[in-house]
Amino acid sequence: MEQKIGYLVLSTGDVLEGKWLGEERASEGELVFNTAMTGYQEVMTDPSYAGQVVTMTYPLIGNYGFNDMDYESIKPSLSGLIMSHPCRTPEHYESSFTLEDMINKHEIPALYDIDTREVTRIVREHGEVYGKVTSDLGDIPNQLHVDPEIVKKVSVKKVTSLCGQGNCERTHISNQHVVVFDFGYKHSITQTLDHLGCHVTVVPFDTNPEVVKALQPDGIILSNGPGDPKDLGYLVENIKEVTQSYPTLGICLGQQLVAIAYGGTTKRLPYGHRGSNHPVKNVATGKVMITSQNHGYVVDGDSLNKEEWTVSHVNVNDHSIEGLVHRYMPIMSVQFHPEAHPGPMDTYTIFQDFISMIPAKGEKQYA
């Protein structure tokens, strides 16, 4: 079948020609690229990509199909998908639908036959680029910042216990209760907590500390999420209060928000870390883990109060901050994705470290 021509029109003035996969659906967002060779389903359903047009640099997408297990959220929230070759005849014993089915089901704006190397070159050269997928060559991207309210769009609307709804594999009656602040959390985070025996409650991103207190958590996770962390600066008092009251793990956006809450700042990376093979060094042990990443911003090391914070992990490629621990309080955070998906599971120990910061039941509670 003859496929319709579509364009990726960029804020740099560049225009790339491709073809529509699925319906023509004009859309725009920040243009980013992901270098993972596998894990396209997890990438497409990671809410941190909300407001972004995601280019997959690996040339073949869809070759092992899609399934009902690998969703990282209920539905994709990315603004568009750019690829080179879509595979229409997947082969995998767990595959239950195709890339095109996924695109049609969730109405994802998607272009293929795009020169993804050229897209990557442009993003690497310019850093912050916005793109519009369209059939109209006269279109230009109008939004030059991800919606400052984007987290509100992806976060749960009410306090949600993941136990007692068929989501827990065990009953965790005597185990730790972890409250996850949902800035756009990935399901692999709560699934990992479940595997570690935790009872999990997910709360909206702007939940008041009093509401959290009533839930009687043993620990807090500040999740990953989309957009510019500085747009959530109005939450610093909430974040400071909960992190001073309970052992906390911040993940990606969660790390950035911890830094901001304690007086630090964030800055843009030259062109983001998005892929599943980013080497990260544990500063204390020298051990390097291969990590899954998806972020465009990073904590500015110069902005941190060194009497309060220690850098626990650094990126081997560009030496950017990958992990923080508080010197006196049980607060830790990482810039990479310890839950992986996609990517290697080297970083599972981060969750174990977090759980071990929580006093056992019956012991004196922190705070």
Ligand SMILES: NC(=O)CC[C@H](N)C(=O)O
């Ligand atoms: N995965 C995330 O949490 C991303 C955090 C933030 N939106 C960034 O791009 O840096």
